Amino acid sequence: MNNDKIIVEKENKELLIITEALPSTDDRSLAVSYANHIKNCNKNNITAPYTTGQMISLNNIIKESYVTYSYFHTKISLNHKLIQRLKEGI
Numbered sequence: 001m002n003n004d005k006i007i008v009e010k011e012n013k014e015l016l017i018i019t020e021a022l023p024s025t026d027d028r029s030l031a032v033s034y035a036n037h038i039k040n041c042n043k044n045n046i047t048a049p050y051t052t053g054q055m056i057s058l059n060n061i062i063k064e065s066y067v068t069y070s071y072f073h074t075k076i077s078l079n080h081k082l083i084q085r086l087k088e089g090i
Helices: 027-043 058-062 081-088
Strands: 015-020 052-055 071-076
Touching: 015 027, 027 052, 027 071
Parallel strands: none
Antiparallel strands: 015 071, 052 071
């Protein structure tokens, strides 16, 4: 991988709920990390139609470890109840 071609772009703000992933040692740890993220979403009343994605640390990208996820994330709406609770300090 050519590290000189890594760029940073400014994007519109998005709100994400994130869940830290377990160290990726096998398919089981990946499945448990994903299940933990879904539990975190359910706990905060975040359900369909939201989609789930993964975040990979820059260090893992540099090491070309493209399936060693650091976090799972789900984009949420600005109007979601979780955002309202955070604004109210609950």
